[in-house]
Amino acid sequence: MTLQNAARRAAALLVLALGVAGCGGGASSPSGTQTDARPRLVTLDDLKDKRIGVQIGSVYDLYATTNFPDATILQYPSFMEVTLAVSAGKIDAGLSDSDTLAEIIRTNPDLVVFGEPFMQSPVAAGFRKSDRALRDEFNAFLREIRANGVWQDMSDRWMVQLQRAMPPLPPSTGENGTLVVGTSSGGFPFGAVRDNELVGFDIELALRFGAATGRAVRFADQEFSGLIAAIVSGKIDVIIATMFDTEERRKQIDFSEAYYTQDSLAYTHRANTVPGGSVADAEARGSFIERVTESFRNNILLERRYLLIWNGLKVTAIISVLATLFGTLLGALVCYMRMSPLAVLNVPARIYISVLRGVPVLVLLLLMFYVVFASVNIDPVIAAVLAFGMNFAAYVSEMFRTGIHSIDRGQWEAGVAMGFTRAQTFVHIILPQMVQRILPVYKGEFISLVKMTSIVGYIAVQDLTKAGDIIRSRTFDPFFPLIMIAVLYFLIAWLLMQGLDHLERVTDPKYRRRKAVAR
Amino acid sequence: MIRVERLSKSFGSVSVLKDISTEIRKGEVVSIIGPSGAGKSTFLRCLNMLDTPTSGSVIIDGVDVTARRSEITKVRQRMNMVFQSFNLFAHLTVLENLTLAPVRLRGMSRAAAAEKAHDLLRMVGLAEKASSFPDELSGGQKQRVAIARCLAMDPEIVLFDEPTSALDPTMVSEVLTVIRRLAKDGMTMAIVTHEMDFARDVSSRVFYMDQGTIYEEGTPQQVFEQPQRERTRAFIHRIRSLTRQVTSVDYDLYALNADIEQFCEKHFLAPSVTHDLQLLLEELLTLHKPLLDPFVVDLSIAYSEKSGRVELIVETADPGVDPLDETAGDDDLQVRIIKGMSETIAHKREGGRSRFEIAIRTS
Numbered sequence: 001m002t003l004q005n006a007a008r009r010a011a012a013l014l015v016l017a018l019g020v021a022g023c024g025g026g027a028s029s030p031s032g033t034q035t036d037a038r039p040r041l042v043t044l045d046d047l048k049d050k051r052i053g054v055q056i057g058s059v060y061d062l063y064a065t066t067n068f069p070d071a072t073i074l075q076y077p078s079f080m081e082v083t084l085a086v087s088a089g090k091i092d093a094g095l096s097d098s099d100t101l102a103e104i105i106r107t108n109p110d111l112v113v114f115g116e117p118f119m120q121s122p123v124a125a126g127f128r129k130s131d132r133a134l135r136d137e138f139n140a141f142l143r144e145i146r147a148n149g150v151w152q153d154m155s156d157r158w159m160v161q162l163q164r165a166m167p168p169l170p171p172s173t174g175e176n177g178t179l180v181v182g183t184s185s186g187g188f189p190f191g192a193v194r195d196n197e198l199v200g201f202d203i204e205l206a207l208r209f210g211a212a213t214g215r216a217v218r219f220a221d222q223e224f225s226g227l228i229a230a231i232v233s234g235k236i237d238v239i240i241a242t243m244f245d246t247e248e249r250r251k252q253i254d255f256s257e258a259y260y261t262q263d264s265l266a267y268t269h270r271a272n273t274v275p276g277g278s279v280a281d282a283e284a285r286g287s288f289i290e291r292v293t294e295s296f297r298n299n300i301l302l303e304r305r306y307l308l309i310w311n312g313l314k315v316t317a318i319i320s321v322l323a324t325l326f327g328t329l330l331g332a333l334v335c336y337m338r339m340s341p342l343a344v345l346n347v348p349a350r351i352y353i354s355v356l357r358g359v360p361v362l363v364l365l366l367l368m369f370y371v372v373f374a375s376v377n378i379d380p381v382i383a384a385v386l387a388f389g390m391n392f393a394a395y396v397s398e399m400f401r402t403g404i405h406s407i408d409r410g411q412w413e414a415g416v417a418m419g420f421t422r423a424q425t426f427v428h429i430i431l432p433q434m435v436q437r438i439l440p441v442y443k444g445e446f447i448s449l450v451k452m453t454s455i456v457g458y459i460a461v462q463d464l465t466k467a468g469d470i471i472r473s474r475t476f477d478p479f480f481p482l483i484m485i486a487v488l489y490f491l492i493a494w495l496l497m498q499g500l501d502h503l504e505r506v507t508d509p510k511y512r513r514r515k516a517v518a519r
Numbered sequence: 520m521i522r523v524e525r526l527s528k529s530f531g532s533v534s535v536l537k538d539i540s541t542e543i544r545k546g547e548v549v550s551i552i553g554p555s556g557a558g559k560s561t562f563l564r565c566l567n568m569l570d571t572p573t574s575g576s577v578i579i580d581g582v583d584v585t586a587r588r589s590e591i592t593k594v595r596q597r598m599n600m601v602f603q604s605f606n607l608f609a610h611l612t613v614l615e616n617l618t619l620a621p622v623r624l625r626g627m628s629r630a631a632a633a634e635k636a637h638d639l640l641r642m643v644g645l646a647e648k649a650s651s652f653p654d655e656l657s658g659g660q661k662q663r664v665a666i667a668r669c670l671a672m673d674p675e676i677v678l679f680d681e682p683t684s685a686l687d688p689t690m691v692s693e694v695l696t697v698i699r700r701l702a703k704d705g706m707t708m709a710i711v712t713h714e715m716d717f718a719r720d721v722s723s724r725v726f727y728m729d730q731g732t733i734y735e736e737g738t739p740q741q742v743f744e745q746p747q748r749e750r751t752r753a754f755i756h757r758i759r760s761l762t763r764q765v766t767s768v769d770y771d772l773y774a775l776n777a778d779i780e781q782f783c784e785k786h787f788l789a790p791s792v793t794h795d796l797q798l799l800l801e802e803l804l805t806l807h808k809p810l811l812d813p814f815v816v817d818l819s820i821a822y823s824e825k826s827g828r829v830e831l832i833v834e835t836a837d838p839g840v841d842p843l844d845e846t847a848g849d850d851d852l853q854v855r856i857i858k859g860m861s862e863t864i865a866h867k868r869e870g871g872r873s874r875f876e877i878a879i880r881t882s
Binding site: 408411412419428510 | 577596607612623624672
């Protein structure tokens, strides 16, 4: 298969996938499907036996479990997922903060609020319990901006005027070091990604705090549920993520004074609130091509979202390639130890292999980041490379061992009998034959590593998957970003595979000769 | 050139080589023959330390390689080996198989090594296969390449470990011809082989190995024409034998008959011979029954491939009388049967033992 042919085939696949995305978009609206069976939601009490979606680790998680014991509570990793589930009719209602919800409803006319606000909560910044000084500084800063009108101005711009861009901010001198701010971009008005930059009320607040105290601000944008673990283990210094100050959380962290107050509301699909409700809207949204084009514009071009994808792509590729290199070297070492007749070498290697193969790689990743490197300020990308590399090493070391065993003992003997040392025999005679034999399996392992990296979002790395999530959190298009990410993963895997295929060809001794003959 | 002193080798509790001392001088071609399991290959592999001796020493050109392990790689560069299973490097072409060691170990330039490799390939008749891969060659061609690969390092000694045993019979001679030529050129060689005719005319000395020792050694004439010791003789004359011991009057006749049948089939003896042997043995055992207490009979059947002679040997403690003595009693008929089936019967009574050697009619 020539490269051109292969590229053409891949392009055809891409088009097909986009087509599926377009169709999916049309089918996403729950309107017109079994309208009579729809739940009627008017007051909060109507939720008691329904399916309720909440963001994991949020106050709603606890609230729903306590107040609606008979309801089915479904936990989603982010507010965006909850909203998508409500839109798609997978759940009957979601619970959320008033201002965040207001933004969603504005862009998503299918969703409506019902019932009364059921809770009012103070929004505050979170600090490590041992970090009193920082909390006091933040409180002083809050009082100051409330006094001098800056807070009022921020509140007006983000919440009332619905501005979507950051104002000019005073720069930070950075003389007092760096402040790592944990946030979870759940959408406007608090925190969202626009033009490949974090913007929003929370973000502005953090930047202003940094400027006021002479600290450079670095954001760690991650899963909401992991924020408290991150601050406790010292990965971040402060949480500014629209987090409610609750009794539960106070057991683990300290809160500043409230910098905002949020009402809590329940929302649902419009069809669930009107009798016999059905809205015939989606079908009138234009032709298939128009819908695909519109999705493409929304998800990729608007707000330069392609930058987000491009950066995610780079991160995914970097982690994959570095983890493969590191894992291969480590795997070679483990293989050497495993094959040693000395117990001091082979026993640790056996343990390493069975433990690493027995632990899910996500758990390994979290352990690596939050436990092993808890007290070290390590770039999460490096932690990811180490975790994936270690996992990869456990698998490839056994692969190497099988490869070496598969080579006839006579090859060793012939080399040694000629006067090569064992090391020279390995390099010149065994290794080339082994590489050729294990490459097919090695390729498979490599591809699965590439796909495995999609979980790095858990430690606040913005890879391709995370980029897709961020886009989904803005566009609320459930399909297009997912399909696009799937296609991109396929393309990366395919491209990297071409590289390995090439390696496989050049290590095939007969290839060289065929090439010579063809010339 | 190679001196072996009190060399022993055991694998676990199995002793394979027992206290061997010998010497191979420069320019000698030594063939090592003997039954399988005699330790021939192990002996050869101890010379270049592919197998590490349990005790004793191997001294090559004054260097005791068993004591000074660091020297062994240097020594091996001058003492190459040809294997039964060829062991060509599968990922390299024929030419690269020949140039790898000279380039990597001798620091020879690729061009010079390739030129030399071509010369060697021409010598073994495979110059046109230079760019082939090992799996594209026949067994005989592979082994000739392996020999050329050995020679590429200009060795002073070449060890051959059953170089033709893995070959199709039609390809044996092409390999042997190449080895003969090396012998003519004065190369020092040690060859483990099963090709007796080859060993006879290529060697300057022959080791007959049996049960972990060099049981007999000498010039090919001595070993092949006048072997001095019994096992050597049996091996050279290709005497095949079956030995059993009967230890009870209630012995298992059917098992014994089955063994005889199997032995005869294996050596393509006529069914009549099988039948005669079985009948003869039964009669002989019956004849001995009243005479022996305890009843212990050692019997063996020997067949010489060269002379075609089949012999039944029955040995017991001396019963005090000759069981075949016709005057002994009512067993007259049995004695007649035995005598009728035999070509010759020899009976010896000495040292408290009685021994019958009965030759069977085979034609």
